[in-house]
Amino acid sequence: MLFRLLAIPNLQVFVNAPLARYTRFGIGGPARALLDAADETALVEAWRALRDSGWPREVIGGGSNLIVDDSGVPGAVLRYTENSIRFDGTTVQAGAGAVLQDLVDATIDRGLRGLETMTGIPGWVGGAVYGNAGAYGHSIEERVARVRFFDGESIREFGRAECRFAYRDSAFKHCKNWIILSVTLQMEAADASELRSLASSILKIRNDKYPPSMRCAGSIFKNLMLAELPESARARVPGEVIREGKVPAAFFLEQAGAKGRSNGAIRVADYHANLIYNTGGGSARELRSLILDLKARVRDRFGLELEEEVQYIPAAP
Ligand SMILES: Cc1cc2nc3c(=O)[nH]c(=O)nc-3n(C[C@H](O)[C@H](O)[C@H](O)COP(=O)(O)OP(=O)(O)OC[C@H]3O[C@@H](n4cnc5c(N)ncnc54)[C@H](O)[C@@H]3O)c2cc1C
Numbered sequence: 546m547l548f549r550l551l552a553i554p555n556l557q558v559f560v561n562a563p564l565a566r567y568t569r570f571g572i573g574g575p576a577r578a579l580l581d582a583a584d585e586t587a588l589v590e591a592w593r594a595l596r597d598s599g600w601p602r603e604v605i606g607g608g609s610n611l612i613v614d615d616s617g618v619p620g621a622v623l624r625y626t627e628n629s630i631r632f633d634g635t636t637v638q639a640g641a642g643a644v645l646q647d648l649v650d651a652t653i654d655r656g657l658r659g660l661e662t663m664t665g666i667p668g669w670v671g672g673a674v675y676g677n678a679g680a681y682g683h684s685i686e687e688r689v690a691r692v693r694f695f696d697g698e699s700i701r702e703f704g705r706a707e708c709r710f711a712y713r714d715s716a717f718k719h720c721k722n723w724i725i726l727s728v729t730l731q732m733e734a735a736d737a738s739e740l741r742s743l744a745s746s747i748l749k750i751r752n753d754k755y756p757p758s759m760r761c762a763g764s765i766f767k768n769l770m771l772a773e774l775p776e777s778a779r780a781r782v783p784g785e786v787i788r789e790g791k792v793p794a795a796f797f798l799e800q801a802g803a804k805g806r807s808n809g810a811i812r813v814a815d816y817h818a819n820l821i822y823n824t825g826g827g828s829a830r831e832l833r834s835l836i837l838d839l840k841a842r843v844r845d846r847f848g849l850e851l852e853e854e855v856q857y858i859p860a861a862p
Pocket residue numbers: 569603604605606607608609610611625641665666667668669670671672673674675676677678679680717723724725726755761762763764856
């Protein structure tokens with residue numbers, strides 16, 4: 546099997562790769578093989594080789610929204626690393642392996658509005674499309690014109706409507722075999738210096754909240770839609786915490802005593818109840834059990850089920 550993979554051009558193969566090194570949490574056991582595919586042909590050939598030999602497969606990007614199990618992955622982890630960024634007027638096409646911040650910076654430099662509020666969100670473009678990443682009232686879906694992806698059999702393209710974007714959600718999140726290859730975004734002409742000054746003020750706030758060295762995944766839980774809350778919980782939410790029809794998960798977590806809680810080397814930030822980080826040497830087991838503890842506290846107090854924004858590899862049982 547490894548011989549077949551090693552023969553594929555533009556595929557880098559790392560055997561027994563420690564996944565902790567590839568995740569922002571710094572947590573996770575080894576993958577039997579980590580495969581970096583630099584073009585579509587390499588990706589498709591690798592996928593077929595893995596399928597033929599029955600190896601389990603996982604796809605990751607920049608590793609900024611992942612909890613990888615301590616036992617690692619008993620098969621292959623694939624990363625699609627094609628990272629081109631190409632402009633045609635106000636349209637931009639980016640490979641799924643492009644660093645999101647590089648795309649944000651490139652659009653700002655060209656005076657193109659649409660991604661500037663996403664400045665400082667870690668990870669790659671493919672991961673951002675998968676989870677419909679966003680911040681400050683905007684998310685990537687607003688700019689998506691088309692997404693090119695591999696569905697395990699062939700390469701296809703979806704327009705925005707077919708991507709079924711919703712808050713931190715997309716069609717790709719529900720089809721684990723699909724691999725995002727590239728995205729085409731429709732931007733708007735604007736003044737570059739205005740965009741740059743907005744982006745740098747956002748970046749400053751973000752760096753205070755999430756210091757670049759912090760081993761975390763941003764928010765652990767999704768915020769909650771006010772309209773979907775049971776009446777008993779809705780009645781306990783003060784108007785000033787509601788933003789764009791959502792109640793921050795941090796509001797419920799804070800009331801449930803989450804701030805500062807810890808389990809081994811994993812800790813909830815003192816200043817933000819929806820931010821969990823690894824203080825060093827933490828494990829997925831500790832992290833998962835702290836997450837379950839916080840969910841139980843919110844359930845007991847408010848009758849609400851928090852949903853993780855962070856993704857588990859392998860998928861949560
Ligand atoms: C400090 C910090 C702050 C953050 N702030 C925000 C924020 O403000 N807003 C926000 O939305 N997110 C935020 N996040 C979360 C994270 O940055 C985003 O979810 C990001 O888009 C994940 O991209 P990634 O490449 O790191 O994906 P990964 O973490 O590698 O993967 C996440 C998921 O995407 C899937 N995936 C990745 N690439 C592909 C692909 N090519 N094809 C198919 N599936 C794929 C993986 O299977 C996995 O399920 C933050 C994270 C951190 C650490």
